[in-house]
Amino acid sequence: MTEPVTTGTQVPTGTANKVFPPLDPTTLAPQLVWLTITFVALYFLLKKIAIPRIGGVIEERQNRIQRDIDAAEKLKDEVDTAMKAYEKSLADARSNATAIARTNHDKLTAETDRERAAVEAATNKKLADAEARIAETKQKALASVGEIASEIAGPVIKQLTGKDVSADEVKRALNPGAGE
Amino acid sequence: MPDPIHQFEVKRLFPLEIFGVDATFTNSALFMVVGVILSFGLLMYASRGRSLVPNRMQSIAESLYEFVAGMVRDSMGEQGMKFFPLIFTFFMFILTLNMVGMVPGFFTVTSQIWVTAALALLVFVIVIVVGFAKNGLGFLRLFVPEGVPIYVLPLVSLIEVISFFSRPLSHSLRLFANMLAGHITLKVFAGFIIMLLGAGGAASALAPLPLLAVLGITALEFLVAFLQAYVFTMLTCMYLNDALHPGH
Numbered sequence: 001m002t003e004p005v006t007t008g009t010q011v012p013t014g015t016a017n018k019v020f021p022p023l024d025p026t027t028l029a030p031q032l033v034w035l036t037i038t039f040v041a042l043y044f045l046l047k048k049i050a051i052p053r054i055g056g057v058i059e060e061r062q063n064r065i066q067r068d069i070d071a072a073e074k075l076k077d078e079v080d081t082a083m084k085a086y087e088k089s090l091a092d093a094r095s096n097a098t099a100i101a102r103t104n105h106d107k108l109t110a111e112t113d114r115e116r117a118a119v120e121a122a123t124n125k126k127l128a129d130a131e132a133r134i135a136e137t138k139q140k141a142l143a144s145v146g147e148i149a150s151e152i153a154g155p156v157i158k159q160l161t162g163k164d165v166s167a168d169e170v171k172r173a174l175n176p177g178a179g180e
Numbered sequence: 181m182p183d184p185i186h187q188f189e190v191k192r193l194f195p196l197e198i199f200g201v202d203a204t205f206t207n208s209a210l211f212m213v214v215g216v217i218l219s220f221g222l223l224m225y226a227s228r229g230r231s232l233v234p235n236r237m238q239s240i241a242e243s244l245y246e247f248v249a250g251m252v253r254d255s256m257g258e259q260g261m262k263f264f265p266l267i268f269t270f271f272m273f274i275l276t277l278n279m280v281g282m283v284p285g286f287f288t289v290t291s292q293i294w295v296t297a298a299l300a301l302l303v304f305v306i307v308i309v310v311g312f313a314k315n316g317l318g319f320l321r322l323f324v325p326e327g328v329p330i331y332v333l334p335l336v337s338l339i340e341v342i343s344f345f346s347r348p349l350s351h352s353l354r355l356f357a358n359m360l361a362g363h364i365t366l367k368v369f370a371g372f373i374i375m376l377l378g379a380g381g382a383a384s385a386l387a388p389l390p391l392l393a394v395l396g397i398t399a400l401e402f403l404v405a406f407l408q409a410y411v412f413t414m415l416t417c418m419y420l421n422d423a424l425h426p427g428h
Binding site: 020021022023024027028029030031032033034035037038039041042043045046047049050051053054055056057058060061064 | 185186188189190192196198201202203204205206208209212213215216219220223224227230231232234238241242245246264265266268269272273291292293294295298299302356360
């Protein structure tokens with residue numbers, strides 16, 4: 001891109017063979033020298049001063065945030081521990097209460113059982129005694145039934161047949177196996 | 181009509197020679213110095229409070245820092261952070277010079293092909309040096325993509341080599357052409373306003389049209405100024421990533 005390209009719309013300035021300024025080779029050396037100087041200067045200014053400063057602030061902020069998060073996490077852990085301890089003591093208290101209730105219950109049950117057993121034993125004994133007495137009375141009564149029968153049999157036979165039967169005969173007749 | 185190319189002329193302010201090299205202090209050099217002072221000064225001014233809760237200025241400085249740091253981390257990973265000062269310098273240098281160039285009457289350093297070419301070549305040389313220093317001859321794997329059938333490999337490698345060596349060209353021309361074209365367009369449209377007003381009559385009534393165009397293009401150029409700084413930096417990151425991981 002040299003002069004002919006750009007002359008279409010501009011007023012001739014007198015320097016007819018002027019090159020397109022951004023491509024002018026005569027400006028190469030001075031621009032390169034100063035580009036080197038300024039670029040290297042900016043590089044070291046940024047690297048040594050600006051970047052550590054801005055980066056430091058950003059890093060410090062991140063550290064601060066991290067510290068706060070860490071502190072929050074530590075507090076949360078403490079809360080968790082306290083919560084666990086509380087839950088554990090609650091569970092302990094609950095199981096203690098259950099144990100106490102059970103022992104009391106067991107003791108009372110045992111006492112009741114013992115008393116009931118004693119009462120039952122006494123009652124059973126009385127019952128057995130009563131039963132023995134009844135059996136004895138019954139035995140006696142049954143034994144008397146035979147005597148009464150033989151006593152009544154003689155007169156009954158005398159009335160019916162007119163025969164006088166001795167008591168022994170009646171007895172033998174009523175109790176066939178007894179005489180032998 | 182004012183010459184739209186005039187604004188790119190490098191004017192010699194005072195002659196200087198260093199070791200026989202022409203080191204004349206030009207308006208280009210002046211604005212490079214201005215750019216360095218501005219970018220460094222603003223970063224330092226913005227971060228002067230070093231407060232935990234940043235104010236508006238400090239937020240801007242931190243955003244620029246985090247923006248470039250994010251770019252470096254995303255493209256190169258955590259090990260790329262040792263190039264962060266260099267990448268950040270590229271970004272701040274180009275962004276500041278692009279923005280300074282937006283001030284009417286100020287010289288746009290990044291519209292000089294020698295400047296953008298030098299920056300792109302610097303990236304190119306750094307990539308080659310870092311690539312060989314890190315990987316030895318393994319850096320040449322960059323030209324041998326994996327999973328390519330052997331019979332097309334020579335062709336693919338040739339294309340890779342050509343694309344590698346054309347990087348500094350596209351890298352520098354992109355920034356240069358964008359800045360150049362934008363500033364020429366602005367100047368041409370601004371020239372239309374004067375021409376229409378000068379013509380008088382019905383033509384003068386049309387003068388607001390190019391004025392509106394200049395407004396729109398100015399906004400667009402601010403976007404381009406930022407975008408080209410970003411693109412240049414992003415490409416630098418990607419090229420450096422090739423130097424670090426040539427196998428990918």
